[in-house]
Amino acid sequence: MDKNVKISPFTREKEYKDRGRLLVKCPDRPGIVAAISKFLADHQANIIESSQYSNDPEGGTFFIRIEFDCPQLVEKQAAMEADFKELADTFSMDYQFTYAEDRKRTAIFVSKEPHCLLELLWEWQSGDLPTDIALVVSNHEDARGMVESLGIPFYYIPANKDIRKQVEQEQIALLKEHDIDLIVLARYMQILTSDFVSAFPNQIINIHHSFLPAFIGARPYERAHSRGVKLIGATSHYVTNDLDEGPIIEQDIERVNHRDDVMDLKKIGRSIERRVLARAVKWHLEDRVIVHENKTIVFQ
Amino acid sequence: MDKNVKISPFTREKEYKDRGRLLVKCPDRPGIVAAISKFLADHQANIIESSQYSNDPEGGTFFIRIEFDCPQLVEKQAAMEADFKELADTFSMDYQFTYAEDRKRTAIFVSKEPHCLLELLWEWQSGDLPTDIALVVSNHEDARGMVESLGIPFYYIPANKDIRKQVEQEQIALLKEHDIDLIVLARYMQILTSDFVSAFPNQIINIHHSFLPAFIGARPYERAHSRGVKLIGATSHYVTNDLDEGPIIEQDIERVNHRDDVMDLKKIGRSIERRVLARAVKWHLEDRVIVHENKTIVFQ
Amino acid sequence: MDKNVKISPFTREKEYKDRGRLLVKCPDRPGIVAAISKFLADHQANIIESSQYSNDPEGGTFFIRIEFDCPQLVEKQAAMEADFKELADTFSMDYQFTYAEDRKRTAIFVSKEPHCLLELLWEWQSGDLPTDIALVVSNHEDARGMVESLGIPFYYIPANKDIRKQVEQEQIALLKEHDIDLIVLARYMQILTSDFVSAFPNQIINIHHSFLPAFIGARPYERAHSRGVKLIGATSHYVTNDLDEGPIIEQDIERVNHRDDVMDLKKIGRSIERRVLARAVKWHLEDRVIVHENKTIVFQ
Amino acid sequence: MDKNVKISPFTREKEYKDRGRLLVKCPDRPGIVAAISKFLADHQANIIESSQYSNDPEGGTFFIRIEFDCPQLVEKQAAMEADFKELADTFSMDYQFTYAEDRKRTAIFVSKEPHCLLELLWEWQSGDLPTDIALVVSNHEDARGMVESLGIPFYYIPANKDIRKQVEQEQIALLKEHDIDLIVLARYMQILTSDFVSAFPNQIINIHHSFLPAFIGARPYERAHSRGVKLIGATSHYVTNDLDEGPIIEQDIERVNHRDDVMDLKKIGRSIERRVLARAVKWHLEDRVIVHENKTIVFQ
Structure with a gap:
């Protein structure tokens, strides 16, 4: 329906087709960042930006947002999400993968x-x-x-x-x-x-x-x-x-x-x-x- | 009691001994500024800074603050204030003279x-x-x-x-x-x-x-x-x-x-x-x- | 040429048809404000806003901007400007009258x-x-x-x-x-x-x-x-x-x-x-x- | 010499005795975050805050600052630094450990x-x-x-x-x-x-x-x-x-x-x-x- 939308000539659209994001919320405990970053490295994803926050390092809630690039992300994303479930269960994560391609x-x-x-x-x-x-x-x-x-x-x-x-x-x-x-x-x-x-x-x-x-x-x-x-x-x-x-x-x-x-x-x-x-x-x-x-x- | 207060060497005190201020609040009507500025000119006071405001030009309240310099202000201030009463009555002013000398x-x-x-x-x-x-x-x-x-x-x-x-x-x-x-x-x-x-x-x-x-x-x-x-x-x-x-x-x-x-x-x-x-x-x-x-x- | 310009329904145009402005630059000396405000009062102009500045009260340059309302300003403005010349000469003023009506x-x-x-x-x-x-x-x-x-x-x-x-x-x-x-x-x-x-x-x-x-x-x-x-x-x-x-x-x-x-x-x-x-x-x-x-x- | 310095009663000093920081600068390539966070997890260090930046994900320089808590950090820090050398060599890192205890x-x-x-x-x-x-x-x-x-x-x-x-x-x-x-x-x-x-x-x-x-x-x-x-x-x-x-x-x-x-x-x-x-x-x-x-x- 909006395929014909005109974008002005001043548009800036960086090339984001292999860009994904992972948002996680879970009980804070040691090892979360290591586990997530190992997972991403094992899946050939390069971390571009990462921000984390814990509202209380002792027994609080941990939050992280990771932006990553991964070659052929469109083909890989289903498998990556399936693979992530085990890790998510281990840490009782609420999480969400999103993809810059999916506006x-x-x-x-x-x-x-x-x-x-x-x-x-x-x-x-x-x-x-x-x-x-x-x-x-x-x-x-x-x-x-x-x-x-x-x-x-x-x-x-x-x-x-x-x-x-x-x-x-x-x-x-x-x-x-x-x-x-x-x-x-x-x-x-x-x-x-x-x-x-x-x-x-x-x-x-x-x-x-x-x-x-x-x-x-x-x-x-x-x-x-x-x-x-x-x-x-x-x-x-x-x-x-x-x-x-x-x-x-x-x-x-x-x-x-x-x-x-x-x-x-x-x-x-x-x-x-x-x-x-x-x-x-x-x-x-x-x-x-x-x-x-x-x-x-x-x-x- | 505080005569011996030490002021730091970085003090900036402009020379303000002939500096006075006049604050006025009164019903708004034409001619207030003219009357006040004529009064000050007649008393050899030079207006340095003047700010005014009316909350409604038709029937509201008028406010003015004037900062002025006047030679020998200390000697003149009593007479100036006495002279001002007539003008103040004419315009039903609430007003106040203050002097930089009187800290x-x-x-x-x-x-x-x-x-x-x-x-x-x-x-x-x-x-x-x-x-x-x-x-x-x-x-x-x-x-x-x-x-x-x-x-x-x-x-x-x-x-x-x-x-x-x-x-x-x-x-x-x-x-x-x-x-x-x-x-x-x-x-x-x-x-x-x-x-x-x-x-x-x-x-x-x-x-x-x-x-x-x-x-x-x-x-x-x-x-x-x-x-x-x-x-x-x-x-x-x-x-x-x-x-x-x-x-x-x-x-x-x-x-x-x-x-x-x-x-x-x-x-x-x-x-x-x-x-x-x-x-x-x-x-x-x-x-x-x-x-x-x-x-x-x-x-x- | 731009008579048909459409103004959006959100336009705010206060009624300014009797609104004038006077800008003055001249050598600083006592009595300028009194002279100008008397002039305006004598011409039935009510000062709405006034701002002044002197870059040196002793021998510097004085600047003032006055915004005033005056009934029937359109009819009076030529006479007012003509009358102002004498005062302007007295104080060696550079000055300018403008009118909100003249966009x-x-x-x-x-x-x-x-x-x-x-x-x-x-x-x-x-x-x-x-x-x-x-x-x-x-x-x-x-x-x-x-x-x-x-x-x-x-x-x-x-x-x-x-x-x-x-x-x-x-x-x-x-x-x-x-x-x-x-x-x-x-x-x-x-x-x-x-x-x-x-x-x-x-x-x-x-x-x-x-x-x-x-x-x-x-x-x-x-x-x-x-x-x-x-x-x-x-x-x-x-x-x-x-x-x-x-x-x-x-x-x-x-x-x-x-x-x-x-x-x-x-x-x-x-x-x-x-x-x-x-x-x-x-x-x-x-x-x-x-x-x-x-x-x-x-x-x- | 400054052991007797008086700190005002309004001082806020969170308890930071087990707090360390790691700063790293190295050529950007995939896997750096995973390697560092695994290292820290293996040494019982919990990441409290982590910020990273790459001036160009393709062939640029990668920077990271990690703040971590680690029990008995004072006793462990020498061993931890020694262990880190291998990882640092692998990624050609410039790096620095600092400790909140060492003001x-x-x-x-x-x-x-x-x-x-x-x-x-x-x-x-x-x-x-x-x-x-x-x-x-x-x-x-x-x-x-x-x-x-x-x-x-x-x-x-x-x-x-x-x-x-x-x-x-x-x-x-x-x-x-x-x-x-x-x-x-x-x-x-x-x-x-x-x-x-x-x-x-x-x-x-x-x-x-x-x-x-x-x-x-x-x-x-x-x-x-x-x-x-x-x-x-x-x-x-x-x-x-x-x-x-x-x-x-x-x-x-x-x-x-x-x-x-x-x-x-x-x-x-x-x-x-x-x-x-x-x-x-x-x-x-x-x-x-x-x-x-x-x-x-x-x-x-």
Whole structure:
């Protein structure tokens, strides 16, 4: 469907066809790195980047992300994964292999304000979001022209709280049909039901327009102005069933002062929102984020 | 008492003996700037720096801060202030003249952790806090050596919530005796009663170890760690009777990540706290801060 | 010509029809502010924002920028300017009145890389660049589609050093015909002759892809990588006949590390370039920048 | 000699007695990580933190830093190092084992301005510089009181360019006698001869008061002011025989504006200098910095 997508001439796509990634979470104990790196060496995989973290070297949880190159990876990956099971059992690992060749498929949800959508499209056109943007869903028609001009399908699905269940069924069907891996709420402004959220665990990224946990909920810029804060921020997080309480992926802030009225805060906020969301989406797409107990480990 | 205070050889004290400042707050209407600047010109005062702000040009409140030089200011200031009354009445002004020659007298309250105290002393020694540090009050003896080595009187007054009233009476007596203009709570860690706060309106500056309004109250670093935030901050504000709710003067943040445990957050936080507090104190001492409806106008 | 330009629905245009600005540069002496503010009050102009600076209160140069509202400004402005001459003579002022109603007319020059052009168009569509973008000139066809879709005329003028004189004559004719006030070199990549530069004094803004004066000249990212710097930057400046030596308007930086190769630096650099240029252009359009002796005073 | 050094009660010293670090540089090829991690596992060492980098996966140089815990490390370290030789030969490694128990010994050189010295002492007292500060050397007496009050020996050695050779011989003797691992030039302001520099390769850290390579050489703040830059910076680097051209470890900047005169720039610069130097010294002490071809790899 998106085979004809035009990529701008400024695209940077390094040659990644033999690039794989391995993410592991398991109880910490000596020997994990040795076992994994021996396994990879035995399979002719060369470690390009490796990041690890243990939340407590004595009895905590161990996390590792390894990026590797391996000749003929496409042919070998099934066997490699099969072989890994024994090692994974020995260390009681939660793990996941991913391959740069298998680009994740992303859906972007947007409402009227286009700034976050535009930033994602811009990063994607520049070759900096390694994904296929499979579709854009909106409860307004505003963004159609821009989206379709890039060869991306645009679905207008009106939404409000009275028809939420039915709208979500339509959306879920569409997402399944397009085989979507990641949903980005680029200022979508509609609350999702727990049914929707549960269907995509740790696969929905939202941008909240405040420095959470300050100003949870509605109208954060108005409340920031009223409190007289000297910095405003934005927060990108995975969506869970607790509103604005999901695992935080990224946050950033900018300085404001007494001269900035609510409209100024919103304007400044938009530039924070777009970069915070773009970073979080990029890290997710590169498999740099592991969720653990409502927090994230981000291996930059 | 502090006549023998040693100032380091790196002190920078520009020659400010003829330097005055005028702060005005009044209903906004045309002609205010013209009237004030004519007044100053008629009194041979040359405007060096002028900042103004109106929260609503139609029917709002107007604020101005003017810094001026005037030959023989010391001799003239009484007459100038007397002359200004008529103009002030015309425009229903709240106003205040201050003079760089009349250095404000500051008391610093500290508990066990010395980092904020040290930063203030360092800035003061470098000539960057235009004040006399008249005394340091602490409920611990730890800082005595350092403070007294600079020629500053140190008062050890044990404090806890059971003896709060009596302790505060002793403190207030000391502050009155020393003719104190500003009280800085440099991580003092004791709650002040409303009697104490009311005795020094907009004259008590506190440093709170979070990015308010996030993590109001106790143990903010522990709660920040538990929430998994990606930035931590500090907030300097005037103390009012609503805990952590006073007008914010300055805030700043630093980036943290999943590797930082609570001790790391506290360590990083200390460096934010010291610079945020030092900036707020400096702006207050230079009469750059006007409080209006629980917010601050800061004329940097 | 650009009457049909579509502004996005997110545009913010405060009502500025009675808004004027006065910029003054003159020898410093007492009474300037009083004289100007009396003049404005006598002409029913209400000062909204005022910023001043003197590079030496004793015998230096004085600068002031005043933003004012005045009922029926359009009808009054000619008389006001005529009246001001006497005061200007008294104080030997260089001065300039501008009016928010008279939007400046901007030409953007671009080469192949579109990121700076896109940022300007985005800011302009959002209502944050108070200007008419009258035309875009490029030595490549790449940006035509995007520019024309916004209703902005696009001129393709091939350029290289062999045909520079002739190309510039064509460009100057076009700029005169379109009555251009500001030329923005949004990564134009061609050197301008002194004839061209002299035709538009302090009216050409360039973005240089380094933190000047580091890495003056060509290939700054390659040289930054080779030197192993830990920060890279960008610089926006007025173009003069000394290459990369014109008055600096704005600079910013971002952190890099040993993992970033030259392509990474360019990518990171693009995001710095676009925000640095957008800020400089905005400040210029709001008459916030005064050039003095190869430096800028920027009244933010 | 510094056995009696008082550490403040705020010191944080995690228990690191079984903590070792391994730094390796070698030609990149598959299997290095597997070989090293197997070696460590075979020696009962548990990897706590591991960072690696290859400047070119095909035929480049590979770098790794591993931090590990190993029971009874003190007793085992000689055997472990002996065993490692075979593996090191196989991969043509440059390598180094270090042990947290063996705290590096640091000498600080200072001239008149104390801000960088004070910052280092403050970080050290807070337990954040894992080193023994064995002595302070100065060509002025100013800092003696402060240094000796902390139990650190202070050596006053007058210096100027006429007596440089002889002064350096005295200094080198002192440094050898104190078994110094690291020399920090905390605004020492004297040029060192190539004899001195060659005696301590990659062991001398300097702070330069500009954002190198801008303003190499003398009087950077004066030249920054004259050029009208909008940001000023500082650079910490290893000292080589090319003045201000050694490998950069860390840089940072702050924003300035037209109001800041040269004295203001120096003041702002001091706060940048102290934090940039403190970070660089800390990273060096934690063995996080590898020098390669006049650049640094910093494994944060």
